Amino acid sequence: MKLTTTLKITFVTWIVALFTGFAQPGNGNIHGTITDDYGIYVPGASVMITSLDRGEVSDQDGEFTFVNIPAGSYTVTVKYLGFKNTEVTVEVTTGKTAALDIVLSSENVELEEVEVIGYGLGGQARALNTQKNNTNITNVVSTEQIGKFPDANIGDAVKRIPGITMQVDQGEARNIIVRGLAPQLNSVTLNGSRIPSAEGDNRNVQMDLIPSDMIQTIQVSKAVTPDMDADALGGSVNLITRSSPKDFRLSATAGSGISFITDKRILNGSFLVGDRTKNGKFGWMLAASYNDKDFGSDDIEAEWSNEFEYNNGDADNLESVDVNPYNSTFENRTYLVQRIRRSFSANFDYSFDDNNKVYFKSMYNWRDDRENRYRVEYEILDGEDIGPDDFTIENGNLTMFPAESKRQTKGGISNDRNKSRRLEDQRMQNYTVGGDHLFGSLKFNWLASYSKASEERLNERYIEYESEFTVNRGIDGEFPIYTPVNAADAALENYEFGEITEENQYTDEKDINFFANFELPANFFGQGEGIFKFGARGRFKKKERQNGFNAFEPTSGMETMADVATKDYSDANYLAGSQYQAGSFVTAEYLGGLNLFNTDQFDMFNVPSEYLGSNFDVSENVIAGYVMANQKLSDKLDVLFGVRVENTSVESNGNSYDPDAVDDAAENGEDYLSLVSNNAADASYTNILPGVHFKYNASDKTVLRFAWTNTLARPNYVDMAPFVETVSDDEEIVLGNPDLDPTTSMNFDFMAEHYYQSVGILSGGVFYKRLKDFIYTNVYNDANGFEVYQPFNGDNATIYGAEISFQRQLDFLPGFAKNFGIYTNYTYLHSEAQGIRNEDGDIRGDMDLPGSTPNMFNASLSYSDKKFNARLSANFSDAYLDELGGNDFEDRYYDKQFFVDFNATYSINKNLSLYATLNNITNQPLRYYQGRSNQTMQAEYYERVLTFGLKYDIY
Numbered sequence: 001m002k003l004t005t006t007l008k009i010t011f012v013t014w015i016v017a018l019f020t021g022f023a024q025p026g027n028g029n030i031h032g033t034i035t036d037d038y039g040i041y042v043p044g045a046s047v048m049i050t051s052l053d054r055g056e057v058s059d060q061d062g063e064f065t066f067v068n069i070p071a072g073s074y075t076v077t078v079k080y081l082g083f084k085n086t087e088v089t090v091e092v093t094t095g096k097t098a099a100l101d102i103v104l105s106s107e108n109v110e111l112e113e114v115e116v117i118g119y120g121l122g123g124q125a126r127a128l129n130t131q132k133n134n135t136n137i138t139n140v141v142s143t144e145q146i147g148k149f150p151d152a153n154i155g156d157a158v159k160r161i162p163g164i165t166m167q168v169d170q171g172e173a174r175n176i177i178v179r180g181l182a183p184q185l186n187s188v189t190l191n192g193s194r195i196p197s198a199e200g201d202n203r204n205v206q207m208d209l210i211p212s213d214m215i216q217t218i219q220v221s222k223a224v225t226p227d228m229d230a231d232a233l234g235g236s237v238n239l240i241t242r243s244s245p246k247d248f249r250l251s252a253t254a255g256s257g258i259s260f261i262t263d264k265r266i267l268n269g270s271f272l273v274g275d276r277t278k279n280g281k282f283g284w285m286l287a288a289s290y291n292d293k294d295f296g297s298d299d300i301e302a303e304w305s306n307e308f309e310y311n312n313g314d315a316d317n318l319e320s321v322d323v324n325p326y327n328s329t330f331e332n333r334t335y336l337v338q339r340i341r342r343s344f345s346a347n348f349d350y351s352f353d354d355n356n357k358v359y360f361k362s363m364y365n366w367r368d369d370r371e372n373r374y375r376v377e378y379e380i381l382d383g384e385d386i387g388p389d390d391f392t393i394e395n396g397n398l399t400m401f402p403a404e405s406k407r408q409t410k411g412g413i414s415n416d417r418n419k420s421r422r423l424e425d426q427r428m429q430n431y432t433v434g435g436d437h438l439f440g441s442l443k444f445n446w447l448a449s450y451s452k453a454s455e456e457r458l459n460e461r462y463i464e465y466e467s468e469f470t471v472n473r474g475i476d477g478e479f480p481i482y483t484p485v486n487a488a489d490a491a492l493e494n495y496e497f498g499e500i501t502e503e504n505q506y507t508d509e510k511d512i513n514f515f516a517n518f519e520l521p522a523n524f525f526g527q528g529e530g531i532f533k534f535g536a537r538g539r540f541k542k543k544e545r546q547n548g549f550n551a552f553e554p555t556s557g558m559e560t561m562a563d564v565a566t567k568d569y570s571d572a573n574y575l576a577g578s579q580y581q582a583g584s585f586v587t588a589e590y591l592g593g594l595n596l597f598n599t600d601q602f603d604m605f606n607v608p609s610e611y612l613g614s615n616f617d618v619s620e621n622v623i624a625g626y627v628m629a630n631q632k633l634s635d636k637l638d639v640l641f642g643v644r645v646e647n648t649s650v651e652s653n654g655n656s657y658d659p660d661a662v663d664d665a666a667e668n669g670e671d672y673l674s675l676v677s678n679n680a681a682d683a684s685y686t687n688i689l690p691g692v693h694f695k696y697n698a699s700d701k702t703v704l705r706f707a708w709t710n711t712l713a714r715p716n717y718v719d720m721a722p723f724v725e726t727v728s729d730d731e732e733i734v735l736g737n738p739d740l741d742p743t744t745s746m747n748f749d750f751m752a753e754h755y756y757q758s759v760g761i762l763s764g765g766v767f768y769k770r771l772k773d774f775i776y777t778n779v780y781n782d783a784n785g786f787e788v789y790q791p792f793n794g795d796n797a798t799i800y801g802a803e804i805s806f807q808r809q810l811d812f813l814p815g816f817a818k819n820f821g822i823y824t825n826y827t828y829l830h831s832e833a834q835g836i837r838n839e840d841g842d843i844r845g846d847m848d849l850p851g852s853t854p855n856m857f858n859a860s861l862s863y864s865d866k867k868f869n870a871r872l873s874a875n876f877s878d879a880y881l882d883e884l885g886g887n888d889f890e891d892r893y894y895d896k897q898f899f900v901d902f903n904a905t906y907s908i909n910k911n912l913s914l915y916a917t918l919n920n921i922t923n924q925p926l927r928y929y930q931g932r933s934n935q936t937m938q939a940e941y942y943e944r945v946l947t948f949g950l951k952y953d954i955y
Helices: 005-021 123-133 154-158 588-593 659-667 815-819
Strands: 027-036 046-049 054-057 063-070 072-080 083-092 097-104 138-142 164-169 172-178 187-190 215-221 236-241 249-259 264-276 282-305 326-353 356-380 392-394 397-412 422-439 442-474 481-484 496-521 530-554 566-568 584-586 602-606 616-632 637-656 677-697 702-713 724-727 732-735 743-756 760-772 775-781 787-793 796-809 820-833 855-864 868-877 880-883 892-894 897-907 912-919 926-930 936-941 945-954
Touching (some): 027 046, 027 072, 027 083, 046 123, 054 063, 063 422, 083 097, 123 215, 123 760, 154 164, 249 282, 264 945, 326 442, 397 422, 397 584, 442 588, 584 588, 602 659, 637 724, 815 820
Parallel strands (some): 027 097, 732 787
Antiparallel strands (some): 027 063, 046 072, 072 083, 138 215, 164 172, 282 326, 282 936, 356 397, 392 397, 397 442, 442 481, 442 496, 530 602, 530 616, 566 584, 616 637, 637 677, 677 702, 702 743, 724 732, 743 760, 760 796, 820 855, 855 868, 868 897, 912 945, 926 936
16 A cells, blocks of 8 residues: 555645744754774764753764754763763854864773773774664674674674574574574665675575675664664664774784684785875775685585385385384585685765765675585485385384485586686675755755675586485484495495586675655753654665576486596594595586587586576565654653654566476477466555654663564565476475565563673663564475475464673773673573464464574673783574474474684784684584484584784774
8 A cells, every 4th residue: 555645745744844843043053073092983972062951972973963052152071981071162153063073082091901902992882882872772783892803704793792693604604583583584784775685585684795894883773763674573783884084094904714624724804994185074995805715514414204105015005114203315415615705895975064974885795605515315215116125123213224325516617717616606785875964953864875786606517426225224313324234335336327417596686775864853842852853765676586407418428426537525534423424426627627518428408497486586666754753851761753654566577387398398499488477476565663762861871771663574585476486306396475465573672771981781671572474484285295385474473582781891800800801691582473384284383483592692701901802702592493394393493503712812012913713612513403303404514713813003
């Protein structure tokens, strides 16, 4: 639905009335900038004009503005945790804006011997001051605060925040879960502009794509305000890049390291340079980061079954035997990976005068992910191929049976880009132009941005050989294993040619954003200062995926693995256990060197069924408007209230087809596209989302907050596409669902915070979320026995929990002990989901909401003096339901994780320092299990990673 004409007229009339009614002729304004004595901007400072009972908070660029101030002389007081109050005098003239340049000197720091970062105010002070003075419930973290260095991605920093856990990919934090809500239910922005997703089937933002040294501050809003995007069920993560400095700034880092799983080197480097013209009008900053990491992982995977059938002479009526759950498939995988990250940023700003400023910000992230995978797979034969003498059962455990074994090499073509590896080329770019203006008493800011994320995987090759023989099955559920009964059966000459394939994939998402915000002083209840704010936003997205797939058959040769180049990839130190030995595989160099398009050597077959269902395009347009007010009700109590309206229009296209028919037509050279139906669908809906936030300053250092908000989450793009994808080999069908409704949530939050003058915080709070129409993947069987996967709306779900956080420098202790600091937080979460159906269509009853982690914990012990800083950090997240199956036995769980990291820096002088980091000290694997914790679905190990280097700063 759309806003009615009457509502539009009423809205405009109200705005015009406010626009004219709040103007106060004869008054002036004050605009100021706060920096420290290193020229670094000071965000989150409390700025007061006590005589007028007026207050402001400095923004990320250290700027603040008072409007509608009567002419005269005033004392402006700046308060900042960890520093003594600073006072300056300013003269306000009618019709003009008075400029202030305030410097907080580190000479006033009470903790002279304890410098959190080693220069300036330090990331911890800036982050906590910003958090304290925000109206809504937020967590603010400086990337400097948690001691991460250029090799770390931004996901590593985010996982330290209360209520947040991360899903990892190849040992690196990638997908963010906020308060138990899955990655696609949270928003991630860059300087307030949405970051598109490079992945084809979801809205997840790849946090490991962005280096941490390109980001200055991370703000996680757990209770959004009406002027923020509403699609943030769990929270909104805003990544703020570094601003142009006040004075010349140069920073450079060079380092190396080693990944102990491969004993290969790591290279990293970064630089940042910026300055401002002498008249202070034009500022610029350029930054770049480079990281080259050669590593890998050791991985075992399994699928479990609780049914076993065999052929007792009648293939149409198989015999069924009761057995304990067993892993019906088992895989042993060896990954060799190289990831090269490059990141570039250019930021410029220009101040025409104290009332008008424009800026340009940009970032380009480019990651090459090269991968070889060597996989040996075993799968029990179909029941019709198993005779009564082909298996053994001991104490209810299936211990021996015939299996099909496949040895597969994953790689790419041999050239300078792919290097015989699968190359995943991921890019994310963002270009933003905006402005901040002051017209009398009216503050006006605007932003327009273009973002694009893409993922390209060209010439991705697989070669596979197959064999059948009898295997023994180990019955240790946590570490399942298959081994040949007769070792000679696994000889290379017994593995016959299976297939060679080459796939091309491309996905991109384009995102155009604009917003405009207007702010006026207001006094609705006659109790003191306040503001009235209103604005509009437009976001226009387009997501598309185009894949292709070919299979190849050699015209001669290559009959068995003994006929091709192979290499034994066994490793006595295999991290999942020495009992797992990979064996021999076709080499990546041999696969990459094959000229598959030489018709004398290979027959090529286009296989449309492998990609037609994956190809789709979706356009999503969001138009939003809001009104809100922030009013002081008393000296201690503030209220922010308002409403946001978002209208969403979606157009999607997908394919449906008969897989056998299109493949047969393609193989015979016929027009297979004539057999494909291109389906189109559209949807439109409007959400009205009110919200109220209360902030009570019990004292200068104690803050109580309460919020009632309403948020939403739109379906994944691929889920909305009207496609039908049939995977005949696996007897599976994947369907889209253009009739999906968005998930909405009503949220209640309460938080209490106490801040220490010596830069620290003790906070605790509770939260409750009531979700409607949450989306899950329903699994059921069709008439042909195929498993069908289709996203459905569930009924309702609830999430409630509590979190507590403490961080402080232990300055009250005697002697060197005052140099220690503690950073710790814990989050408890409980969820219930209703309306989930099993494979038979029956309601399963109340269940955990997928993605909801019951317990999350962070702890860090640090030591800081003038020269040396060290930190030992731990991160724990509990096991949680990750993906629903057709029943509780098939549900997939993400297992608990416990990471321990250590990092240290030593300052040689004011500008030069050494650093070292040791990550994943616990050798924590990524582990999934099926149904219950002893049924391992995946256990992937990464080993420890050591990095070290030099950092150079000039201010």
